[in-house]
Amino acid sequence: MTAGTLRGVGVSPGRRAARVARMPDPVAAPSDRPLPGDADRDAAAGTIDAASAAVQADLARAAAATSGTASDILTVTAAMAADPTLVKQARALVVDGGESPARAVWDAAGGVADQLRSLGGDLAERARDVLDVRDRIIAVLTDAPTPGVPVLDEPFVLVAHDLAPADTATLDPAGVVALVTSGGGPTSHTAILARSLGIPAVVAATGADDLRDGELVVVDGSTGEVVRDPDDAAVERARRVVDRPTTLEAPGATSDGHPVALLANVGDPSGAQAAADAGAEGVGLFRTEFCFLGRTSAPSVDEQVAAYRTVLAAFAGKKVVVRTLDAGADKPLPFVTADHEPNPALGVRGLRTAADHPQVLEDQLTAIARAAEAEQAEVWVMAPMVATPDEAERFVAACAAHGLEQAGVMVEVPAAALRSRHVLEHAAFASLGTNDLTQYALAADRELAGVAALSTPWQPAVLDLVDATCRGGAAHGRPVGVCGEAAADPALAPVLVGLGVSSLSMTPRALPDVAAVLAATSLERCRELAALALEQPTADAARAAVRDALPVLEELGL
Known part of the structure; x- marks a missing residue:
């Protein structure tokens, strides 16, 4: 870094050079002058x-x-x-x-x-x-202008304290070539949407509020650096376009042929078709919450069957991992979660809601089984927020009662990772939710800018938990995948494979980049990179060491 370089958390890889455009100031507080006395x-x-x-x-x-x-x-x-x-x-x-x-x-x-x-x-x-x-x-x-992202004649780097979800969701990558925020975290809406759109992004960047409209910057969404007043060489490097596929052209594998299933995370039926069009080998995380959000009562079994079938139909003959309802924390639902909890992230969420509302889970498993029977996809089912072996055992038994034999667990709680050998005595597979796993391992709210530097799966402690889960899976011959945002990081993917992960599920946009890096890296090299990362004392050191040892990242502009 130079004296003119800001540092934040890189959340979407890639380098871009362009001039800054700041988000408009928020709406000012309206006058507190009351209505006229004779007003209706x-x-x-x-x-x-x-x-x-x-x-x-x-x-x-x-x-x-x-x-x-x-x-x-x-x-x-x-x-x-x-x-x-x-x-x-x-x-x-x-x-x-x-x-x-x-x-x-x-x-x-x-x-x-x-x-x-x-x-x-x-x-x-x-x-x-x-x-x-x-x-x-x-x-x-x-009758004021609607708040939102500025529209300019030239591509620009959008700078803001943070972006509202609705603003982020309507970003046009042709105009906004990179994002920089002083707030937010690695799993904020801004970060997730930037990854899905392929827009390089840096969040929680110290000094970002001082960036001025019109100044030239280079943004590196991999390293988290924002270079002010860059020299010509840095600008040319950032503007070098590397021609890469936009869809997955072959099954994922290392350079020596070790298979790594490259799957997609899907949140609704339209997302399923987009993932299929991107060439995903299947779905590693089908979030079913879209059926439940915005309702005061659970959807009927028939409603769920219809919704699930739409997703399964897009992946005939391929694996689709369905996650049961992950209510609670940031997804409160009046028919399964409490109105007030002191700390919802540590409260009754995920599988825990089934204790007081067993019929919701029962109906969902019924619907998943019926949808699976009606379609040709290979349906696996997993429960979120499993912490103990007995929770896994009860869930597997509930799935078996519905004829769902491939029943697994999300590993998001450090206890499940550390005791995965016992959890996976019962569960057929595990999927690492690295967003929550990182949050709980580091005691760092994944949405909070003040602890964003901690909230990265590059933390050696998190990699230790991934390693422990993979060893627990290997003890029983159980596959372990990753469906958190870590899977979309092309630099981290070889490390995860080296630790023993057999599948990576991500936003469809990331599939070709992850495939390209794996295709240039042997399994033995993946294992060496995993060992290298585990040896490092900090997340920054782990990321830097691995990136230095992976020249293909520079070749691909990642």
Whole structure:
């Protein structure tokens, strides 16, 4: 690094050089001047309903025009725009308190956001969504420009404190060539969407708030560096385009032919088709929450069967790993999770919800079994948030009762990794959820910018847990995969394979890059890289050592 180099957390690989464009300032607080004494308060309150509906409709249209994770995020934000709690509180401030509609929305949204922040953990991240919806509704009420990403004639590096999920979901890679934020974390919406779009990104970058509109920078989304006032050589290097495939052209394997299944993470039916089009060998993580979100009661078995069949149909003859409902933490659902928990990330989430709501799991397994019978995909099932062998044993038994023989577990809790030899006596396979595994191993909220440097799977302690899980799987001949964001890192992929991981599941956009690096690396070299990473004292040292030992990354511009 040079004196003009900022350092953050690289969350989406690649290098780009372009001039900075900062996100516009957020909507200013509306005047607190009350309505005139003779104003029709009911009519004024009605404008909030209309503005909320307009914002919801705009976001829903944007969701329909996208797919996968972007569509999921926009759909959730659209639902939040019509949140009856927010609208009801804002209406009351107008009718009972005489506030203007814009000021009422501002104050009501602030109260909701404060409540979410007080809950901590992943739920605190939802406060950003509320404030985004607030700004959009106020823009409609005041006839102001809709908040969002700037539109310029030339490609640019977008710089912000953080991006609202709806802004991130509508990014155009042709205009936004790289992202830099001073906030956020490696598993924030910004990071996840940047990876899915193939946009190099650095989050939690110290000094990013000082970057100026129009200044030239080089962004390295692999190393987390942002170079200010770069020299001509650095700019030329960043602008060198490496011609790489955009889809997976052959099954994943090391250079000496050791197979590594390259799978896709899928969150909805449209995402399944996109993954199939990208050449994914199957689905390593089918998130079923899309069937449950935004509801006050669980979907029927028939509804679930129809939704699951759409995904399975896109992968006839291929493996699809279905994760049962992962409710709780940042995905609260009124019919399975408690209203208030002191720390939802450590509370009743994932498989734990089945203790008090067994019928939800029972119905879901019934639906998965029926969908599997009706389609030609090879269906595996896994439970999230398994911590102990007896939890694994009960889940496997429940799956077997429905004829689902390939029943496995997510390893997201360090206890499950350390005792994987016992957990995998029962489970047929394990899938490492490295996002949560890192969060719990480092005691670092994965959404919090202040601890973003800790929240990386390059942490040697996390790699130790991956190693322990793979050794536990090997003791029983059980396959172990990775379905966290770590799988999408082309530099980390050989390390994971060297530790014993047999499959990698990722955003479809990352498949060709990961395949290219593995194809240039032998299994023995993967094992050497794994040992090299484990020897390092810090995450930065592990990443640097492996990157230095993998010249193919430089050749590919990664």
